[in-house]
Each structure stands twice: as C-alpha cells, then as structure tokens.
Amino acid sequence: MLTILGSKPAGSAYCDGISRRNFLRVGALGLGGLALPGVLQAESSVGIRSAGNGHKAVIMIFLPGGPSHQDMFDLKLDAPSEVRGEFKPIPTNVPGIQICEHLPRLARLADKYTVIRSVVGMEDRHESFQCYTGRLNRNQPPGGWPSMGSLLTRVQGAGDPSLPAFVGLAPKMGHVPWSDNGVAGFLGPACAPFEINKGGGKDDMVLNGITLDRLSDRRSLLTALDTFRREVDVGGQIAGLDAYTQQAFGILTSSRMVEALDFRREDPRVIERYGKGDPKNRDDGAPKLMEHFLVARRLVEAGVRCVTLAFSRWDHHGDIRGNLPKLCQQTDQPVAGLLKDLKQRGLLDETLVVALGEFGRSPEKGVSTSGNGNSADGRDHWPYCYTAVIGGAGIKRGYVHGKSDKTGSAPTEDAVHPMELLATIYHSVGIDPETIVYNHLNQPRELVKAKPVTKLFA
Numbered sequence: 001m002l003t004i005l006g007s008k009p010a011g012s013a014y015c016d017g018i019s020r021r022n023f024l025r026v027g028a029l030g031l032g033g034l035a036l037p038g039v040l041q042a043e044s045s046v047g048i049r050s051a052g053n054g055h056k057a058v059i060m061i062f063l064p065g066g067p068s069h070q071d072m073f074d075l076k077l078d079a080p081s082e083v084r085g086e087f088k089p090i091p092t093n094v095p096g097i098q099i100c101e102h103l104p105r106l107a108r109l110a111d112k113y114t115v116i117r118s119v120v121g122m123e124d125r126h127e128s129f130q131c132y133t134g135r136l137n138r139n140q141p142p143g144g145w146p147s148m149g150s151l152l153t154r155v156q157g158a159g160d161p162s163l164p165a166f167v168g169l170a171p172k173m174g175h176v177p178w179s180d181n182g183v184a185g186f187l188g189p190a191c192a193p194f195e196i197n198k199g200g201g202k203d204d205m206v207l208n209g210i211t212l213d214r215l216s217d218r219r220s221l222l223t224a225l226d227t228f229r230r231e232v233d234v235g236g237q238i239a240g241l242d243a244y245t246q247q248a249f250g251i252l253t254s255s256r257m258v259e260a261l262d263f264r265r266e267d268p269r270v271i272e273r274y275g276k277g278d279p280k281n282r283d284d285g286a287p288k289l290m291e292h293f294l295v296a297r298r299l300v301e302a303g304v305r306c307v308t309l310a311f312s313r314w315d316h317h318g319d320i321r322g323n324l325p326k327l328c329q330q331t332d333q334p335v336a337g338l339l340k341d342l343k344q345r346g347l348l349d350e351t352l353v354v355a356l357g358e359f360g361r362s363p364e365k366g367v368s369t370s371g372n373g374n375s376a377d378g379r380d381h382w383p384y385c386y387t388a389v390i391g392g393a394g395i396k397r398g399y400v401h402g403k404s405d406k407t408g409s410a411p412t413e414d415a416v417h418p419m420e421l422l423a424t425i426y427h428s429v430g431i432d433p434e435t436i437v438y439n440h441l442n443q444p445r446e447l448v449k450a451k452p453v454t455k456l457f458a
Helices: 036-045 129-133 148-156 218-233 243-253 255-261 268-274 291-302 320-344 418-428
Strands: 057-062 089-091 098-100 114-119 166-168 306-310 351-356 386-391 399-401 411-413 436-438 444-446
Touching (some): 057 148, 057 291, 255 291, 268 291, 268 320, 291 306, 351 418
Parallel strands (some): 057 351
Antiparallel strands (some): 114 386
C-alpha cells in the first residue's frame, strides 16, 4: 500500500494526519486500485488545466465565530458606553487609519492591506460556507454551490502539475461547519480541496512508514520516496501504466508537496516571525496554529492556487475584555508575519490574503439578538455589518473602504456583499467573474452573480 501516515506526536505542528482529499484511496503496488488517476482523468474531462496559466494565488484566513469589528478594526469611541469597546485605537503607519491597540504589528503594516468596514449580506449562521462561496447555504442548485478554491481549480488548475490546485488546512472541529475548507459542490470531486488535517480515517495515506513527525528529516523522506519508486519500477511496472496513473504516481511520490508542508526547513528566524502555535482545539473552534500561516505561504510559493485555513474561536458572547486582547495579539503575529514575508519574497503582488469571519458582533453589549444569550461584557451575532481585511494581488493598500454608522450597526457608505468580495477575489487573480462554468449535468452556471468592487483596486 502507498500511504502517508498521520500521527499526533506531542507538540506536532499539525492537528491530524495527511489525507489526499477525503475520497482518495491508494491501491496495491500494482496500482490497479488507484483512485487518483480517475480524479486526474475527471479533471481533464472537465477542462481543468495543470500548468502554464501563470501563478496567482489566494490565502483565505477564516476566523470562526465572528470577530468583534467594533473592538478590532472599526472602533467607535464616540458611541454610547453600552456600545463603545474597552480598547483604545492606535495610529497605523498610514495617517488617518487607526485600529485596536492589541494589533500593533498590523498597525505597522497598514500600508500593505485594505480594511473593508462595510461587509453585509449573510445570515446568522456559524459556518465557513458563506465566506468561501459568498452565498447563503440554502436553496442551492443540484450538487450545491462550489467554493472559491474549487472554482479556481476548475478555471485555472494547478500552478505546478505535481501539486494540487486547492489545499485546505482547517482541521476537524467540534462545530463541524467551521471545519469546512471549501466544498466542490456541483463541480464534483475533481475540484475538491486536498485536505491536510482531516486524518484519522481509512482514507489516510501512508508512505512506507514515514509519519508527520519525521517530515523534518528530509533525507529519510526522500530516501523512502526513491526506494518506493525503485520497488514499483522493477519489471517496468510504471512504464506500463496509462498516462493518468503515471501522473497520479508522480504527484503522490513527489517531494514538492512534502517539502512545502515541512515548514521546519525554514530559517528559524522566519519561523519565529510567525510565532509558535497551540495544536489544541479551542472548545468547538479551531486550534491556534501560527505555523499554518507559514505553511500557506510555502504552498503558494510552490505553486498551489488557493489555501484555506482557520484560526481559533471568535464567538465572544461573554468576557470580551478578558479574551479578546490575548487572541488579537496571537492573531496579529502570524497575519503580520505572512504579509511581511510575502512582501519580502516578492509574492505579495501575486498573492491575495483575505481575513474575515462569517459575521460581526452586535453593537450593544449584553443584549441577545440571536437567542444565544450574552453576558454584560459580550456581544451577539451580527451579520448586518462587519469587517474584512484584504491585501495583495493588485488590491489598494493603506486604504479603508466603506463606513459603518456610529454604532457599527449598518454600512453608511460603499456596502460590500460577500458575493462582491468573491468577484473582487476572482478579478484580482485574473479571472473574469462573469465566466461561465458547467455543472455535472452540463448546465451553465456563473462564478458569482456580482461585479468586482472597483474602488478596492490600486
């Protein structure tokens, strides 16, 4: 069997084992049962390309639970006391723009991104689906709406033939809808994400005993890969395989994916810039894995088109005063580290970084708007106005787009619907948002039903 075994060593940088999409199985050495060739053949049949398209990429940072926009990027100092947050604004390196005092690194990098203070249009639903599709998770067409990463896979394909186009780093979570890295929907399994941290099941792959805790030993890993290739090639087995099986074999035994995931090969100073994470899940939310931000950068640098990741838990119905400062500081370091790293490597002009939650928080503290209940120092769900941060790939920098009212309740200028945000993302990576794709029934569907937000482009 050809597999890559997942394990959970103490202090592991990964939450679970590696799996090559949830549907993948690898057969015996004869490769007669290999599922990936069928995937590659399906990709070819629906027009997915795998090279020669240029390489722009998207890193989507999902903040599960709904970050409090009034306490982070849209502070309301003149609001009544029951609305006004506990934290002070600090100036950024862009005159006139202020953000929360607990985000000092991002404050020093405000000239690298845009803050959108007027996102509106989703429902009070705890799920990443809204962020990844720009659509409501109801009244879907047959097969379901596909996510951004799946659409990028379909339209652009992989930037490198030995890598998947779409990688999802979000691990299993207690609240399952937060674990969604992005669904393929009506595009089918050929466009599903390569999920790294959902292991623990029969679909895990194992490569001759090499486990994740040995990824740092590149020599032993490459030796195992070479040994496996030699063993399989005895008697000309590889030469007799069809083209799709050979391509699948090349992907599964390529060192490029393994090297991209092995962030320990980075200069220790770079690793330190991102910070050391905590692999434990937070209640029903995501772990705080700063390393995933570095892995995301390594993946897009290697040729992956889209990486999705989730960080911590932001559903603060209580104790914002006690919880948010530390969480902001923990998030500030890897997001700033990612932006700075991309800039220094000349990748920020080609890589779009987007950070947002599924909604914001209610203006008035201690008041329940969703029936969930709140303490005096907590805010409820609020899909009527919230904030997103976006930077890179042609997006205007050092800019605030849109404006909310004096309590952060609703946009008063330049409202942005999540579908418009998705249209903007597609445009920024060179895709016409009006592009038509075809579902499994060969029916035409639009990528999104919206226009890009032209004011967001430099």
